[in-house]
Amino acid sequence: MPHVWQCHEHVVRVTGGRPLTGSVTVQGSKNIALHLYAAAQLADEPLTLTGTPEILDTVVCTEILNRTGTVAKASTDRFETMPGVGWHHAIPDDLGRRVRTTAVMAAALLTRTGEVTFPLPGGDAFCPRYIDRHLAAMEAAGATVDVNGGRVRARLDRGKPAPFTIDTGTRWGPSLGATVTAMLLAARVHGTSTIFRPSIEPEVTTTAELLARSGVDVEWEGTTALRINGSDRIAGGTFAVPPDRMEAATLALAAAISGGHVHLAGFPVSGFPDGLLAAFADAGLELVPAAEGTMVRCPGGPRATLAATGPHPDFPTDAQPQFTALLTQAPGTSRIQERVFPSRATHTGPLRALGAIVNATGPAITVRGPTRLIAADIVGKDIRAATALVIAALAAEGTSTIRGMYHLRRGYAGLLPKLAALGARLTIDEETP
Numbered sequence: 001m002p003h004v005w006q007c008h009e010h011v012v013r014v015t016g017g018r019p020l021t022g023s024v025t026v027q028g029s030k031n032i033a034l035h036l037y038a039a040a041q042l043a044d045e046p047l048t049l050t051g052t053p054e055i056l057d058t059v060v061c062t063e064i065l066n067r068t069g070t071v072a073k074a075s076t077d078r079f080e081t082m083p084g085v086g087w088h089h090a091i092p093d094d095l096g097r098r099v100r101t102t103a104v105m106a107a108a109l110l111t112r113t114g115e116v117t118f119p120l121p122g123g124d125a126f127c128p129r130y131i132d133r134h135l136a137a138m139e140a141a142g143a144t145v146d147v148n149g150g151r152v153r154a155r156l157d158r159g160k161p162a163p164f165t166i167d168t169g170t171r172w173g174p175s176l177g178a179t180v181t182a183m184l185l186a187a188r189v190h191g192t193s194t195i196f197r198p199s200i201e202p203e204v205t206t207t208a209e210l211l212a213r214s215g216v217d218v219e220w221e222g223t224t225a226l227r228i229n230g231s232d233r234i235a236g237g238t239f240a241v242p243p244d245r246m247e248a249a250t251l252a253l254a255a256a257i258s259g260g261h262v263h264l265a266g267f268p269v270s271g272f273p274d275g276l277l278a279a280f281a282d283a284g285l286e287l288v289p290a291a292e293g294t295m296v297r298c299p300g301g302p303r304a305t306l307a308a309t310g311p312h313p314d315f316p317t318d319a320q321p322q323f324t325a326l327l328t329q330a331p332g333t334s335r336i337q338e339r340v341f342p343s344r345a346t347h348t349g350p351l352r353a354l355g356a357i358v359n360a361t362g363p364a365i366t367v368r369g370p371t372r373l374i375a376a377d378i379v380g381k382d383i384r385a386a387t388a389l390v391i392a393a394l395a396a397e398g399t400s401t402i403r404g405m406y407h408l409r410r411g412y413a414g415l416l417p418k419l420a421a422l423g424a425r426l427t428i429d430e431e432t433p
């Protein structure tokens with residue numbers, strides 16, 4: 001029986017021109033869930049996460065946990081773990097290369113086994129994605145680390161981590177992943193570990209909440225440092241995964257480009273980072289609290305905007321491709337500076353194929369609009385690029401064929417059916433080779 005990620009690839013055909021209207025619920029957060037799955041390896045008691053999204057990445061992470069010693073079971077909206085009876089220190093290449101949180105999961109496993117081997121992480125390949133701060137955290141905790149032939153081996157010289165100090169800042173700002181890696185390395189250690197320049201993204205603060213509820217002493221010094229005093233017994237229990245702010249942003253931008261109005265049920269306006277709210281407002285989106293959620297419209301059509309991505313709570317890099325798609329319909333010149341992943345621009349070529357005037361020069365993305373978009377046969381090369389193309393196709397004349405749905409399924413459980421339920425004309429077909 002093939003794994004879900006080995007099943008047939010799909011194409012989506014989108015016929016543009018219809019405003020989206022109605023109410024839609026938002027899935028649990030992909031990126032928060034993936035970091036919590038890594039943390040789940042530390043629990044000494046059964047742990048249940050609720051509101052987990054059924055996406056390819058959670059399937060892969062569940063498999064990694066099962067193959068390395070945690071007994072993990074995923075069902076619709078629910079993920080349950082129990083500590084295993086024996087740990088296995090090697091994360092298989094074919095799994096570890098599919099997801100981004102491989103190094104984070106490896107850190108948790110390292111504290112369990114004293115040794116771990118893992119492939120360089122996967123996830124989207126839109127530019128180099130370094131892990132030197134993850135490895136530095138492992139070394140600071142007492143590990144000898146070797147990277148050889150695309151595999152990393154870390155071995156704790158004393159068999160378990162010692163309290164440590166680490167700076168998880170990079171020249172692009174705090175590293176989200178390295179902050180969680182450091183937290184998990186510190187969580188079972190007696191004594192205080194200090195993480196300087198921690199990320200304050202919801203992936204980090206939610207993992208911190210889970211650890212604090214499980215008996216770990218977690219103390220924030222403003223936003224400059226995070227101090228962790230570990231516990232040798234980590235409790236289980238039930239913990240809810242917050243809704244996915246990136247799926248919410250994707251739906252909001254789809255509503256805006258289509259000229260419709262969509263209610264994000266259960267997703268508050270405050271669930272969006274401040275930087276995204278500011279960019280939405282500049283671009284003409286109106287977000288109003290309504291019926292325990294958010295009503296989104298773009299009453300006068302999109303407006304040209306200047307924006308720059310950055311670490312939370314700035315404008316998030318994961319919304320940049322979808323926002324770029326909207327700006328193709330804004331009169332004037334828009335500029336987005338991509339400051340987290342300076343060459344995250346795989347969406348720009350296919351947007352040009354639809355007729356958009358968009359260029360990426362290093363980190364600078366320039367869009368001139370509004371342009372008449374005409375349907376084309378295009379390929380999304382990563383998760384948010386694929387959704388940016390679906391968003392653009394909603395505004396294009398004719399029926400676009402969009403390939404690369406594997407990437408979309410990595411992170412969205414039901415985005416396409418949700419868009420169809422809101423009125424988008426789309427079909428999902430099996431791709432013929």
Ligand SMILES: CC(=O)N[C@H]1[C@@H](OP(=O)(O)OP(=O)(O)OC[C@H]2O[C@@H](n3ccc(=O)[nH]c3=O)[C@H](O)[C@@H]2O)O[C@H](CO)[C@@H](O)[C@@H]1O
Pocket residue numbers: 031100128129130131132133134135170171172173174175176177178199201310311312316317318340341342
């Ligand atoms: C700060 C930020 O916006 N992080 C994003 C990043 O998290 P993710 O955890 O994947 O990436 P990081 O936050 O670690 O990386 C931020 C930047 O720092 C660099 N870096 C990272 C680790 C390291 O050890 N050394 C190093 O130089 C990266 O190459 C990148 O340019 O991608 C995710 C998926 O798109 C997003 O959800 C996160 O919002």
Ligand SMILES: C=C(OP(=O)(O)O)C(=O)O
Pocket residue numbers: 030031099100122123124125318383384411
């Ligand atoms: C790039 C993303 O994910 P990953 O880090 O899993 O590749 C994303 O969520 O936009």
